[in-house]
Amino acid sequence: MQRLSQKELVDFVDTHAVHFRSLDLDGFRAWLSQRIEESLRQPYFAQRCRIREIERTHRRRLRDRERRLQKAEDAYRQLPAREQIEQLKHRLESLKKGVAGLEQAVAEDRADPEKLESFRRQYMEVVREFLLLVEDHPEWRRLGRAKGSLERLREEIGLTDAEAELEALGRKQGNSSTASGSYFETVSSEATHRLILPDITHAGEQAHVLHGVTLGCARGELDQVVVVRRGGGAAVEVRAIVEAKRNINDLAHGFRQRQENLAWFAGDPSGYDPRLYRTDRYMEGHFAGPVTHEEDGETFLFDAGSFESITKDAESGWRLDHLYFVTEQRPLLGVGMAEHGQILNRVATDPAFNIDSKVVLGKYRKWAQQLVEPMQTEDVLALYAKTEEWARQIVFA
Numbered sequence: 414m415q416r417l418s419q420k421e422l423v424d425f426v427d428t429h430a431v432h433f434r435s436l437d438l439d440g441f442r443a444w445l446s447q448r449i450e451e452s453l454r455q456p457y458f459a460q461r462c463r464i465r466e467i468e469r470t471h472r473r474r475l476r477d478r479e480r481r482l483q484k485a486e487d488a489y490r491q492l493p494a495r496e497q498i499e500q501l502k503h504r505l506e507s508l509k510k511g512v513a514g515l516e517q518a519v520a521e522d523r524a525d526p527e528k529l530e531s532f533r534r535q536y537m538e539v540v541r542e543f544l545l546l547v548e549d550h551p552e553w554r555r556l557g558r559a560k561g562s563l564e565r566l567r568e569e570i571g572l573t574d575a576e577a578e579l580e581a582l583g584r585k586q587g588n589s590s591t592a593s594g595s596y597f598e599t600v601s602s603e604a605t606h607r608l609i610l611p612d613i614t615h616a617g618e619q620a621h622v623l624h625g626v627t628l629g630c631a632r633g634e635l636d637q638v639v640v641v642r643r644g645g646g647a648a649v650e651v652r653a654i655v656e657a658k659r660n661i662n663d664l665a666h667g668f669r670q671r672q673e674n675l676a677w678f679a680g681d682p683s684g685y686d687p688r689l690y691r692t693d694r695y696m697e698g699h700f701a702g703p704v705t706h707e708e709d710g711e712t713f714l715f716d717a718g719s720f721e722s723i724t725k726d727a728e729s730g731w732r733l734d735h736l737y738f739v740t741e742q743r744p745l746l747g748v749g750m751a752e753h754g755q756i757l758n759r760v761a762t763d764p765a766f767n768i769d770s771k772v773v774l775g776k777y778r779k780w781a782q783q784l785v786e787p788m789q790t791e792d793v794l795a796l797y798a799k800t801e802e803w804a805r806q807i808v809f810a
Contacts, residue, residue, distance in 0.1 A: 414603075414604050414607065414608060414808065414809065414810050415808065415809045416608050416609075416805045416807070416808050417804050417805065417807045417808075417809065418801065418804060418805070419798055419800065419801040419803075419804040421804070422794060422797060422798040422804040422807060423798045423804075425742075425794065426791050426794045426795050426798060429744060429745040429791070430745060430747075430791035430795075431444070431745055431746060431747025431789075431791065432747060432791070433746075433747030433748050433781075433782065433785055433789065434747075434782045434785060434787065436747075436778070436782070438771065438774060438775060438778060441774065441777075441778040441781070441782075442768060442774055444747070445756075445760070445768065445774075445777070446768065448746070448753070448756070448757060449757070449760060449768075452757050455586075456582050456586075457579065457582045457583060457586050458757060458761055460575065460578055460579045460582055461579060461758075461761035461762065462760075462761050463575060464572065464575050464576060464579060464762075465761055465762060465763070465764055465766070467570055467571060467572050467575060468572070468764050469764040470570075471566075471570045471572075472764055474566060474570075475563075475566065475567075478559070478562055478563040478566050479563065481559045481562065481563075482556075482559040482560060482562075482563050484559075485552070485555045485556040485558075485559040485560075486556060486559075488552045488555065488556075489552045489553065489555075489556045491552075492550060492552045492553075494546065494549075494550055497546065498543075498546060498547060498550070498553060501539060501542060501543045501546065502543070504539055505536070505539050505540065505543060508532060508535055508536040508539060509536060511532050511536075512529070512532050512533055512536055515528060515529040515532055516529060597657060597659040597741075597810070598624075598636075598657060600739075600810045601636070601637070601655070601657035601739040601810055602622065602624065602637060602657075603810075604739045604808050604810045605622050605637050605639065605653075605655050605737075605739065606622060608808055609639065609653060609655060609737055609808070610622065610639060612805075613639060613652045613653055613735075614639075614641060614652065618641045618642075619641060619642040620639065620640070620641050620652070621639070621640055621641075621642070621649075621708075621711075621713070622637055622638075622639055622655075623637065623638045623639075623640060623706055623708050623713060624636070624637055624708065626638045626706050628678075628700070628704045628706060628715055629692060629694045629695060629704055630674060630677065630678075630690070630700070631689065631690045631691070631692050631695075632670075632673070632674065632677075632689055632690060633670060633671070633673070633674035633677075635654055635656075635671075635674070636655060636656050636657045637653075637654070637655035637656075637657065638651060638653070638654055638655070639651070639652045639653040639654075639655065640652065640713060640719070642713075646714070647714075648702060648703060648714045648715050648716040648718060648719045649713050649714060649715060649719055650719060650722070651715075651719050651720050651722065651723065651735070652722075652735065653735050653736075653737055654671065654675065654723070654735060654736050654737065655737045655738075655739060656668075656671055656736070656737065656738050656739070657738075657739050657740075658738060658739070658740045659740065659741055660740070660741065660743070660750050661740045661741060661742065661743055661745065661790055662743075662745060662746045662748065662749055662750050662753065662789075662790050663749055663750050663751075663790075664738055664740055664790045664793055664794070665749060665786065665788050665789045665790045665792065665793050666749045666751070666786075667738070668736075668738075668788075668793045669786070669788065671732075671736060672684065672731060672732055673685050675720070675723050675732045675736070676732070677690055677699075677700050678700050678717075678719075678720040678723065679717075679720050679721075679723050679724070679732070680699065680700060680717050681725075682699070686698075687699055700717060701716075701717065702714075702715055702716025702717055702718075702719070703715065703716045704716070722734070722735055723735055723736075729796060729799075731796060733796060733797065733803050733806070734803075736806065737806040737807075737808065738806065738807055738808065739808045739810050740807075740808070740809065740810065741809065741810060742809040745789075745790055745791055747785075747789055747791070748781075748785045748789065749785070749786065749789065749790075752781075752784055752785045752786070755784060756777075756781050756784070759777075759780075760777075794807065
C-alpha cells in the first residue's frame with residue numbers, strides 16, 4: 414500500500430494519461446485493438462464474439478426467418494381472438510404447473526390423489542377448448558411455424574447452444590465480480606486504518622472508520638467516513654471521506670458523484686438538484702440533522718455541522734480537501750469501466766463491425782468519443798497532483 418507524493422502522482426499521470434476524446438482515427442484503432450486483445454482473454458467476451466461471428470456467417474438466413482416471424486407476429490396481433498387465445502394459454506400453463514406440483518406431492522404422500530385427477534381433467538378440458546379455438550385461426554398456426562423455423566435454424570447453426578454457454582459464463586463472471594468487490598472493500602478499509610487515520614487524527618481523540626454511510630441520502634452511499642466524537646453528546650466531526658475504487662478507471666465516476674453528494678451534505682444547493690434528493694425524511698430535498706448511523710453496536714450522531722470542513726477549493730471549485738481515494742494501480746484507459754463495457758459490447762454484438770474499415774471505424778470513433786464523459790480519471794488525478802497534500806489523498810492499495 415502506498416500514499417503518493419505529488420511528484421509520483423504527476424509522473425503517473427504523465428506516463429499513463431490517454432486523453433481518449435482527442436484520439437485521431439489511427440490512435441483510436443490502436444486503442445480499440447488493444448482493448449479487444451485484452452478482452453478476448455475473458456471467456457464471456459470471447460464467447461460473445463463467437464456468437465457475433467455465427468450471426469455474421471448466417472446473417473441472410475437469420476434475417477429471412479426473423480422477418481417471417483415478425484410478419485406472423487404482426488398478423489397475430491391484429492387477430493380479434495388473440496386475447497381469448499392468450500387467456501387460455503395462460504390457464505393451460507398454470508394448470509400444467511399445478512399438475513406437475515401435485516404429482517410430486519402425491520408421490521411424497523403430501524396430497525390427495527383425487528385432487529391430482531381433478532387437475533388433470535381440468536387440464537385436458539382446457540387443451541380441447543384451446544385446440545378448437547386455434548383450429549379456426551391460421552394466424553396462430555403461422556406464428557407457431559415461424560417460431561419453430563427460427564428455433565430450428567438457431568439450433569442448426571449452433572446459436573442456441575452458444576447463447577446458453579454465454580448465459581452460464583455471465584453468471585460465473587457475476588459471482589467472481591462480487592467476490593472481488595468484497596475483497597477490495599476489506600483491503601481499502603485496511604488502507605484507511607493504516608495510512609489515512611494516523612495522519613488526520615490526534616492522540617486521545619475518539620476516531621472511528623464508518624462504512625456504508627448514507628444518513629438517508631437518496632443518491633449516494635459513502636464507502637468510508639472517518640469521524641471523531643466530540644464531547645457532550647454533540648454530533649461527530651467528519652475528518653475524511655474515503656472512496657474505494659478497485660478499478661482506477663472508475664475513479665472519475667466516483668469523484669463526480671461524491672462532489673454532488675458532498676454539496677448536499679454541506680448544504681450547498683448550487684451543487685445538486687434538491688428534487689433528486691427528496692425522501693420521506695428530507696421532504697424539501699436538503700440535508701438536515703440530527704441523523705444517526707449505527708455500526709458495531711454504536712450510534713454516531715451527524716448534523717450539518719459535521720461536514721463543515723468539506724469546503725470548495727476557491728481556485729478549482731471542487732471539494733478536494735478531506736476526499737480520499739483508495740484504488741489499485743493499473744493502466745489508465747481514458748474511459749470509465751461502464752463506458753468501456755458499452756464500447757466493447759457494441760464491438761462484440763455488431764455483425765457489421767470491421768476494425769480494418771475506415772468508414773466503420775470512423776463511425777465507432779465518433780460514437781465512442783461522444784459517449785464518454787469529458788472528465789476522466791487522469792483529469793481527477795491531475796487535480797490532486799496540484800499540491801503535495803492533495804496528492805497524498807490518493808492511495809494505491
